[in-house]
Amino acid sequence: MVDFLLILAGLVLAPLAGGLIAGVDRKITARLQSRYGPPILQPFYDVAKLFGKSPSIVNVWQVFCAYLYAAAAAISVVLIFVGADLLLIFFVQAVGAVFLVMGGLSAPSPYSQVGAHRELIQVLTYEPLIILVFIGIFLTTGSFKVTAIFEQSQPMLLQLPLLYLVLTYALTIKLRKSPFDFSTSHHGHQEIVKGVLTEYSGPHLALVEIAHWYETVLILGLCALFWHTSIIGMAILLALTYFAELLVDNVTARMTWRWMLGYVWGVGLAMCVVNLVWIYVG
Amino acid sequence: MNAITEFIKKSRLKSPWAMHFDCGSCNGCDIETLAVLTPVYDVERFGIINVGNPKHADVLLVTGTVNYRNQHVLRNLYEQMPDPKLVVAIGACGLSGGVFREAPNVVGGVDKIIPVDVYVPGCPPKPEAIIDGVVEGLAKLAELQQQAV
Numbered sequence: 001m002v003d004f005l006l007i008l009a010g011l012v013l014a015p016l017a018g019g020l021i022a023g024v025d026r027k028i029t030a031r032l033q034s035r036y037g038p039p040i041l042q043p044f045y046d047v048a049k050l051f052g053k054s055p056s057i058v059n060v061w062q063v064f065c066a067y068l069y070a071a072a073a074a075i076s077v078v079l080i081f082v083g084a085d086l087l088l089i090f091f092v093q094a095v096g097a098v099f100l101v102m103g104g105l106s107a108p109s110p111y112s113q114v115g116a117h118r119e120l121i122q123v124l125t126y127e128p129l130i131i132l133v134f135i136g137i138f139l140t141t142g143s144f145k146v147t148a149i150f151e152q153s154q155p156m157l158l159q160l161p162l163l164y165l166v167l168t169y170a171l172t173i174k175l176r177k178s179p180f181d182f183s184t185s186h187h188g189h190q191e192i193v194k195g196v197l198t199e200y201s202g203p204h205l206a207l208v209e210i211a212h213w214y215e216t217v218l219i220l221g222l223c224a225l226f227w228h229t230s231i232i233g234m235a236i237l238l239a240l241t242y243f244a245e246l247l248v249d250n251v252t253a254r255m256t257w258r259w260m261l262g263y264v265w266g267v268g269l270a271m272c273v274v275n276l277v278w279i280y281v282g
Numbered sequence: 283m284n285a286i287t288e289f290i291k292k293s294r295l296k297s298p299w300a301m302h303f304d305c306g307s308c309n310g311c312d313i314e315t316l317a318v319l320t321p322v323y324d325v326e327r328f329g330i331i332n333v334g335n336p337k338h339a340d341v342l343l344v345t346g347t348v349n350y351r352n353q354h355v356l357r358n359l360y361e362q363m364p365d366p367k368l369v370v371a372i373g374a375c376g377l378s379g380g381v382f383r384e385a386p387n388v389v390g391g392v393d394k395i396i397p398v399d400v401y402v403p404g405c406p407p408k409p410e411a412i413i414d415g416v417v418e419g420l421a422k423l424a425e426l427q428q429q430a431v
């Protein structure tokens with residue numbers, strides 16, 4: 001019964017939370033740019049409108065990929081809610097990310113192709129870091145299970161502060177926020193061509209958007225695991241992290257993908273190694 | 283199910299994503315159209331986003347005179363937009379060809395090529411007038427929805 005409720009929460013509450021976060025995000029971003037900004041519920045209006053548009057399909061592959069991307073994102077969130085294996089969650093979300101890229105590649109339009117390649121580079125940049133974060137979690141808890149984390153008496157943040165920073169890098173890339181927004185801009189109004197999303201339209205674009213909400217919740221859920229001991233601690237940690245993302249998004253400009261790969265791998269891997277050695281020795 | 287269709291209908295009016303196509307304007311109308319997106323007018327508070335992609339757009343804002351060369355581009359963009367869609371012709375040039383209407387390569391206004399829902403006159407129109415034009419178009423869309431029920 002509890003499991004069933006958790007699955008339901010993962011499937012239904014997670015996208016609602018993701019949409020709300022996106023709405024608050026747009027509002028705060030607008031305020032930081034001294035604009036008034038759209039209503040908090042704007043992402044829901046956008047998605048509902050997209051579902052109401054007539055579908056214009058490039059090819060069946062694209063539709064298939066949109067559905068699989070959404071399904072994989074939803075399943076990975078459900079898995080983290082029911083306390084499954086971190087590695088399983090990782091593989092499921094990686095499959096989703098790959099299908100988004102394949103959907104982009106299935107259309108011959110150059111914008112879609114370039115966007116898909118850039119998305120692939122982004123995936124390549126954050127996946128090794130997430131794996132290293134999971135290894136750090138394994139070294140502290142002795143298991144890849146999410147439930148094993150909740151058996152710990154003190155928050156993991158105390159032992160894995162650098163790995164938490166690495167996870168926030170992954171969050172920035174996953175949210176497609178500056179300076180890592182190569183494949184598509186997070187905010188529609190900043191970008192002329194939407195990269196990997198260029199050829200998606202109507203209901204399928206809405207599906208991709210919902211999948212994006214799931215992914216936001218997934219990564220924020222992983223962040224929340226670092227302070228599992230108290231709900232208030234979790235909330236404070238997530239609010240601070242997301243606000244930091246917003247600030248970084250607003251004060252930085254887009255860089256080149258070479259810079260991203262060099263910087264994120266250089267700094268990220270260094271922090272991972274330092275933190276892992278620290279746990280191993282200590 | 284009914285609640286969902288109602289929400290979709292309401293959302294259509296709350297999230298008109300606009301695409302701006304410059305059909306060879308003198309840049310006057312374009313500057314005013316882009317001014318609408320700046321913090322001064324901030325149309326994002328109405329849910330309007332400037333997208334550069336016809337497949338994501340609901341509203342097509344056309345500025346400038348249609349000529350024999352760009353009429354194909356205009357039609358192509360219009361056909362790539364999924365339904366329901368609105369077309370707003372902006373400025374004297376978009377309405378009739380304006381000061382360029384007698385030039386040899388000019389076809390005339392936007393409505394010679396694609397159906398236009400709202401005309402925003404002026405040379406160039408004020409940003410307020412352009413916002414009004416989009417809002418007027420949404421009222422038209424709402425009316426069409428009512429009739430469809």
Ligand code: SF4
Nearest residue numbers: 307308310373374375
């Ligand atoms: S209507 Fe006037 S301002 Fe607008 S494009 Fe024509 S000449 Fe320029």
